Amino acid sequence: MKKIIVILIVLALGWYGNQKYRSYKQGQLLDTSEAVAVNLGRTKSEMLSDKSQFKCDGRTYCSQMTSCEEAKFFIKNCPNTKMDGNNDGIPCERQWCG
Structure with a gap:
């Protein structure tokens, strides 16, 4: 009986660790693919400042823009x-960035 309890505990810890690892790797993949697809060649501070100011709408x-930065x-x-x-x-170039 004691062996069965130990085996169940080991299995439960293994399952829990596997779930945490999968969650971690999934987050890494999403962060990486988004950064590569949307922000190729830009610094992290540029990406953060853009995200906080403007959004695609x-x-x-x-004629729909309000500044050169927004147009960029x-x-x-x-x-x-x-x-x-x-x-x-x-x-x-004629309206905002010229």
Whole structure:
């Protein structure tokens, strides 16, 4: 009977450890894939400052922006923007970033 209890305890600890490890690895994979897909070539402080100020909300044109920084965030992070007509990487050159 004592052996069965010891075996059950060992199995329970193994299961618990496995669940914690899987949770940890899942968090690492999500953090890594998001950082690579969205923020390639940017520093961590740039990513944090962008996330706290702006968010993608469907706006696509310069006339919908309120600053050069906002336009730069949108062109780097949001799909289907129409703010860089000459494809030089600088959005809204006539309105905000010129």
